[in-house]
Amino acid sequence: MVLKVFFPACCSSADSGLLVGRWMSAQSSAVVLAVLHFPFIPVQVKQYLGELQRLTKVSVTVLGSWSNSKQEKEQGLSEFLEDLGTIFSHEPWIQISKEGDSKFWSCSTLQKQPKEEEIILVYYDQRKVMLSHLHPPLDTADGKAEDTSKLSAIFDTVARSRALFMTDKYDEGPIKLTHWQSEGVEASIIVELLKQGSVPACMLLAFLLSLLSGICRSRVLNFWPLSFLWSKLSTCEQLGHRLQHLQVISSHRKAQTQTQLMRKANIFVSLLIDVALGILLMSWLYRKNRIGHLADALIPVADHVAEELQDLLQWLMGAPAGLKMNRALDQVLGRFFLYHIHLWISYIHLMSPFIEMILWYVGLSACLGLTVALCILSDIIALLTFHIYCFYVYGARLYCLKIYGLSSLWRLFRGKKWNVLRQRVDSCSYDLDQLFIGTLLFTILLFLLPTTALYYLVFTLLRLLVVVVQGLIHLLVDLIDSLPFYSLLLRLCRSYRLAAGVKFRVLEQQDGKPLRLLMQINPLSYGAVVQTYRLPTYSCYPKDSWASLCKKLFLGELIYPWKHKGEKQD
Known part of the structure; x- marks a missing residue:
């Protein structure tokens, strides 16, 4: 049988006394939490430990004796410590004492029924173990799960004994203890002032947020077109997402678990x-009149884009790459799209006197956060490229109509038809007139398909270019929204706070003596920190696979590969 004694390294220089801690019989382990010093009255010690058990729900008892030979001034102190085992009955009674000039300590046990057992003395950093949050491993193998449960019991024992660490040796009272806070309870005036001032601030913020959320849920915003704008604009989605974050922070409910506390x-x-x-972005924009320079450059850029699109359409209306196009359909489509470009550039020139003022007020929104400014930028790009979106929709609908028309007529030639009720292809017999009309329509659609497909291909590529730019912006927004910055900073500065397990280093191993180990905390990797504490976002990544997206592009179906509005990621 192996007896494991976990001893805090901070108590190595403590005066002689009693070992106070928790005995875990299922694991044959003892976790020492503090050293209780003389003088004391046994009845008061039992009362104190009883009150501590009711407060912390941890069965804290006297485990044994601690003897520091360098500080031992009275003869027979070691024998007296052994005799205390009759008052504080515990099986086994652990004795830890100084071993001559060695820097380590000897550990032995006294039992009514002597047993041959091996003792392992494990030193641990009490402060780090108390502040650490032990995370279960990603794999759930039986052996590792059992080891993790044993470690969790040790970490939980030290963490729940926080009330024991609030008493230091300078307090006036019948109990004198040595633990990691023996020199005085740590405190910060700034932290205490922030705690006191955060209560009324959170109450005021919660009241204002409740009013704002009530306005957002009012019936006025449910009418069209406000409801349409709220669901389509990325800025409104981001503001709603940040409003939920503010409600979580200002909530008066106390975090029940470590995960909820880390999330807040x-x-x-x-x-x-x-x-x-x-x-920072707002200060950069309003410095050296960059807003004015940006507004002045917007109109020439819009004119240049319009000229490039007109040249592209003129090229398509000719003989692009030597392809033989349907002249009539080519001219109709080209003039139709040229007219849309003319309407768009007229709209831009009509708004030119107000562009600088609009950009000036839009720049002020950066004080709400960089993500809000990026969402506004995405919406501005969507509005400025609305004509490209219209071109893509027109071309996709016309191309999709021809594809589905050709597929239906191809089934007609094979004596098949699509059964709408049963959603399947059934056999069907056609007469001569139906076959003649079907052949005529199939020939017309087939010869018009290259012209339509070329326009669809060009405008789809332009639309995908805009979608990629917006997708990169939304990926940056999601990165800022979802990254657990506090957990990453904690992993960087206080790596022991996020524990993935422990490792043991052998300090001394000799025959006939207890094995002495040092328990060190293994921190979580940065990838595991991001995976564990990643915050949910309102955007989601494409649900369709690459094969599905290519199929939709080939069939002319409208795609939105970067973002699905109205859906939230769990």
């Missing part, structure tokens, strides 16, 4: 970083 901290730090980046 990650949201708070994410908001701070987002707003800080937005303020």
